[in-house]
Amino acid sequence: MKLPPEPSAQSDPSEHEVGRAHDDGDRAAPRRLDTALWGAVPVVVLASLMVMDHVPFTDISLAVPYAAEGPGPMFDTLGEVEGEQVVSIDGADTDETAGELNMTTVSVRTNMSLAQAAARWVGTDDDLVPIEQVFPPNVSEEDVQKSNEAAFLMSESAATVAAMHYLGAEVKVVVAEVLEGSPAQGPLQADDVITHVDGREVDQPGQVQDLVRAKKPGEEVALTVDRGGHEEHVTVTLAESDEDPHVPQVGILMTSAPVEDIKVNYNLQDVGGPSAGMMFSLAVIDKLSPGELNGGRVVAGTGTIAESGEVGPIGGIVHKVEAAEENGVELFLAPSSNCAEAMSRDRGDLVVASVDTLEDAVTAMEDFTAGRDVKTCQP
Structure with missing residues (x-):
């Protein structure tokens, strides 16, 4: 459905009508028509505003x-x-x-x-x-x-x-991204494979999330990771979630990958x-x-x-x-x-x-x- 055009051509017939009345010597007609013309201005402005998403030359949203x-x-x-x-x-x-x-x-x-x-x-x-x-x-x-x-x-x-x-294939938990400014920045790196959380073996991101959320912000979590074939043990102090200060977070995005080279x-x-x-x-x-x-x-x-x-x-x-x-x-x-x-x-x-x-x-x-x-x- 097409939007209706802005009524910007309304003034031409009115101007013609005012000129004709003035030529006939009718002094009152121009004032009445001017009044009618000015009365139409708010309608024109309103119709224009209806098709705008902001006030022209401002940041005011409409x-x-x-x-x-x-x-x-x-x-x-x-x-x-x-x-x-x-x-x-x-x-x-x-x-x-x-x-x-x-x-x-x-x-x-x-x-x-x-x-x-x-x-x-x-x-x-x-x-x-x-x-x-x-x-x-x-x-x-x-x-x-x-x-x-x-x-x-x-x-x-x-x-x-x-x-x-x-x-029927096995999977592993991979660190896809370490969020900037998070407590994980430094202890963890992208492509780390998380194998244990507080000593408990994990192979799914959901398992990692559940074990972390059982704690409170400010507490520490011990992670065992496989980094390029070498086992590393790191500790991360949990931060508050941006969405809920009562929910702890490590500060990483996790993904899964098959244990095989897939x-x-x-x-x-x-x-x-x-x-x-x-x-x-x-x-x-x-x-x-x-x-x-x-x-x-x-x-x-x-x-x-x-x-x-x-x-x-x-x-x-x-x-x-x-x-x-x-x-x-x-x-x-x-x-x-x-x-x-x-x-x-x-x-x-x-x-x-x-x-x-x-x-x-x-x-x-x-x-x-x-x-x-x-x-x-x-x-």
């Missing part, structure tokens, strides 16, 4: 306190983006894949003028939500972006662990949040196991993934289902806890499967390909 959420782009986790495989695997032979395993996203628009927000509401199926749902109070856009990036990294790590567990890379930029976890995990499984996991069909889905393989709920599923239906997807994999919302709008002929675990997702694809009944979401 954006509405709402965000528009709608269908975002899909990314085939078996395909490529900008010449790179979305999921690439080094150090192991990969099997040929077919069809698609699409991760779905939600597009979020902010800083909208009143007219832009109205156009999204009237002309699209977007949902207008309070801006606080996107940017919580007292949290900057930069902090939200960093949080989303961290969540995305954690979902990649969990996807690798869940896939390796499904395939490296899984996820090559998507400008995408945040944890909802791609399940689809990433399925792509890893498909590439490292014989046969086509999706039966060569066009499949899409969404859902967080735990290291154990459990699939969790996400936000904006109605928009993800809409994007899938519009792009020819045959089967959509949805977390069971999102089923009611997923079925709340028209989905055409799209089959929406209900899944609780990674195994459920694999079974749904196998049943769909074989023509068997699929455990579907119910309205």
Whole structure:
């Protein structure tokens, strides 16, 4: 829907009318018309402000306190983006894949003028939500972006662990990044492999996190790491979390890698949040196991993934289902806890499967390909 043009041409007919009345000797008409013309100015100004997101020549925002959420782009986790495989695997032979395993996203628009927000509401199926749902109070856009990036990294790590567990392969905990200014800066280095926390053996990032969170900020944690083939023992004094001063943190970002010389890379930029976890995990499984996991069909889905393989709920599923239906997807994999919302709008002929675990997702694809009944979401 196009936005209405600004009413900047209104003055021409009025000026012509004033001139004609003056030529006829009518002295009162110009004053009445001038009054009418000046009375229209606030309307013109208001209409102009409706299409602006800030007051001209100032930093004063005129954006509405709402965000528009709608269908975002899909990314085939078996395909490529900008010449790179979305999921690439080094150090192991990969099997040929077919069809698609699409991760779905939600597009979020902010800083909208009143007219832009109205156009999204009237002309699209977007949902207008309070801006606080996107940017919580007292949290900057930069902090939200960093949080989303961290969540995305954690979902990649969990996807690798869940896939390796499904395939029966062992994994290890790797330090992906040491945060600047954190207590870990110095004692720990990127690519350190954490093998023990306070003497307890670990092989999953979630285990490290649980052991650290059992402590308090200011306490120490003893870590054993493998650094380039040499065992190192380090001690880190736990800091307060930026989000909650009662939650301790080491100050690192962790990822997982197979114990064997296999490296899984996820090559998507400008995408945040944890909802791609399940689809990433399925792509890893498909590439490292014989046969086509999706039966060569066009499949899409969404859902967080735990290291154990459990699939969790996400936000904006109605928009993800809409994007899938519009792009020819045959089967959509949805977390069971999102089923009611997923079925709340028209989905055409799209089959929406209900899944609780990674195994459920694999079974749904196998049943769909074989023509068997699929455990579907119910309205």
